[in-house]
Amino acid sequence: MISFEHITKWLQAWLNAHMSPILVLAVETVLIVILAIALFAVLGLVLVIMERRVAAFMQIRMGPNRVGPWGLLQSTADTVKLIMKESIVPTHADKFLFNLAPFIVMIAAMLILAPVNFAQRFHIWDLNIGILFITSISSISVIGILMGGWASSNKYSLLGAMRSGAQIVSYELSAGLSILTIIVLCGSLKVSDIIASQETGWWIFKGHIPAIVAFVIYLIAVTAETNRAPFDLAEAESELTAGFHSEYSGMRFALFFLAEYINIFIVCAVGATLFLGGWMPFHIGHLQGFNHVMDYIPSSIWFFGKTFFLIFVIMWFRWTFPRLRIDQLLNLEWKYLLPISMVNLLVMTVVAIYHLHF
Amino acid sequence: MYIVDYIKEVASAVKSLATGMKLTGYYFTHPKEIITQEYPDNRATLKMADRFKGEVIMPHDENNEHACTGCTSCELACPNGSIKVITKFEVNAEGKKKKAVDQHIYHLDMCTMCNLCIEACPTDAIKMANTFEHSVPDRNMLIKRLNNNGSKIREGVE
Incomplete structure (x- = not known):
């Protein structure tokens, strides 16, 4: 069976046979950059149309269904429109920072892609502190948001950026603690090790109630971290006219928009890796026949299936819950999520020390 | 007890959020509930309310x-x-x-x-x-x- 692993192995062997090692590295780097950009473009198109259709069905509407079959080309048409639009820079804006901000957000999103395992032994850079790398790089995107809000010289943008800063900084705590809960169980920060430790069962099943609590807290925290409803008061169309990116137009706006969806994909990919076993197939104990059937499904389909399931859950949140006020938002984090995840981490540590998990 | 109230509050919050998600999940899985009229397409069968003042x-x-x-x-x-x-x-x-x-x-x-x-x-x-x-x-x-x-x-x- 052809898998991504075979393709990469074959490509590397072919390149090594024909070129010098330095040239091989250069060619592979270019290939990875092209693949990453292609993945971003495809993800952006797919997630936008998915979001709009899911939202429509949840609100008893039809959603875009005119462009292409079932409206699947709607996001492509929107992108073409955005490319052709003029990108206006406000007169009083700080031009350099204003132009730099969308790229910082995009580059932060691109960097997080490095340690993610997309399929069995198919990843860009499986470094030994993968999860730490992801959590630290994901905090960089807040700099881009603050930069964009400040440089726009618009009070709404500034307010949105400040809210976003407060929100991301506080929710990173509980997201980090819920990630730690799983790290305690598997004892490694390396993404491939975390997935390998779930060969006998995903952590959400093996880790008893603490794992489920951590999973729920992780989902809530990353929804806040990606600035999505019900925590979208950084954008808050109704009060701040889109917040930090209200002065952006054309392709710069598209970059911010794309970065939001890429960030959703990445946090869901990390969630799938930590709690749902990454590319590991679904196995039930000792049911050999069932397990063999599950093994036949390619690992990339398992990974993307789980990730898209989590993305769907986050979209489900967005189209069900009303937006929180800023004080409610901070109350939820500091009075509820953080204490609960701390106690949860303690319980999980006890579970891990005494090997109470399956 | 403060801690009991705290746990009760969290439980009731989770329950109310789950109720909301159940409804939107029901709408998502039942496309028959869609109330949108695709107007120019259904012009032949469109039925306007008698009370509508045109x-x-x-x-x-x-x-x-x-x-x-x-x-x-x-x-x-x-x-x-x-x-x-x-x-x-x-x-x-x-x-x-x-x-x-x-x-x-x-x-x-x-x-x-x-x-x-x-x-x-x-x-x-x-x-x-x-x-x-x-x-x-x-x-x-x-x-x-x-x-x-x-x-x-x-x-x-x-």
Whole structure:
């Protein structure tokens, strides 16, 4: 069976046979950059149309269904429109920072892609502190948001950026603690090790109630971290006219928009890796026949299936819950999520020390 | 106990959020619930509500007769002057002069569909239709004459 692993192995062997090692590295780097950009473009198109259709069905509407079959080309048409639009820079804006901000957000999103395992032994850079790398790089995107809000010289943008800063900084705590809960169980920060430790069962099943609590807290925290409803008061169309990116137009706006969806994909990919076993197939104990059937499904389909399931859950949140006020938002984090995840981490540590998990 | 209240609060919050997600999940999995009308496509089968107020019309029966006496009550009742009734005097069989409607002019472009003219009409000569496709290339086409050519008042309507 052809898998991504075979393709990469074959490509590397072919390149090594024909070129010098330095040239091989250069060619592979270019290939990875092209693949990453292609993945971003495809993800952006797919997630936008998915979001709009899911939202429509949840609100008893039809959603875009005119462009292409079932409206699947709607996001492509929107992108073409955005490319052709003029990108206006406000007169009083700080031009350099204003132009730099969308790229910082995009580059932060691109960097997080490095340690993610997309399929069995198919990843860009499986470094030994993968999860730490992801959590630290994901905090960089807040700099881009603050930069964009400040440089726009618009009070709404500034307010949105400040809210976003407060929100991301506080929710990173509980997201980090819920990630730690799983790290305690598997004892490694390396993404491939975390997935390998779930060969006998995903952590959400093996880790008893603490794992489920951590999973729920992780989902809530990353929804806040990606600035999505019900925590979208950084954008808050109704009060701040889109917040930090209200002065952006054309392709710069598209970059911010794309970065939001890429960030959703990445946090869901990390969630799938930590709690749902990454590319590991679904196995039930000792049911050999069932397990063999599950093994036949390619690992990339398992990974993307789980990730898209989590993305769907986050979209489900967005189209069900009303937006929180800023004080409610901070109350939820500091009075509820953080204490609960701390106690949860303690319980999980006890579970891990005494090997109470399956 | 504070801690018990805390746990109860968290539990009730989770329960209420789950209730909301159950409803949207139900809508997501039941596309039959969709209430959107795909308008230009379903034009043949589209059913408008009878109460919908689209424009003022004057119904005529098969003898080209209406019930308008030309009393101008509707013109007086109209808050923004969308109706202009031009009257004439007709001589009836007994040689008596009688007031009748000559032209009932209705400005659809000014009308706010407030229904006051219909309520003011003593003979129920005009009513609201539930048509809604009023788009025309020239706004003069929105100024309509409600009584047909050669129509006259129905027998017995005073």
